Amino acid sequence: MTETKYKTEKRKANVGERILITDDAYAISLYEKGTVLTVSSVDAKGEHVRNKGGKNTVV
Incomplete structure (x- = not known):
C-alpha cells in the first residue's frame, strides 16, 4: 500500500482541498x-470549516 505524502504550504486552504493537521494545540x-x-x-471571516466524518469542525 502506498502512503500519501502531503506538501506543506503557508496559505489558506480552498473548499475541497485536504489539509494535514500539524499543530493540535487548540x-x-x-x-x-x-x-x-x-x-x-x-x-465570512475567512476561517475555514473542515469536514470530519460528516461533522463540521472549525480549525
Missing part, C-alpha cells in the same frame, strides 16, 4: 496531529 480533542481533513466551507 484542537480541544476534536482532532490530533496527523489528522487529514477536507475543507467543506469558508465563513
Whole structure:
C-alpha cells in the first residue's frame, strides 16, 4: 500500500482541498496531529470549516 505524502504550504486552504493537521494545540480533542481533513466551507471571516466524518469542525 502506498502512503500519501502531503506538501506543506503557508496559505489558506480552498473548499475541497485536504489539509494535514500539524499543530493540535487548540484542537480541544476534536482532532490530533496527523489528522487529514477536507475543507467543506469558508465563513465570512475567512476561517475555514473542515469536514470530519460528516461533522463540521472549525480549525
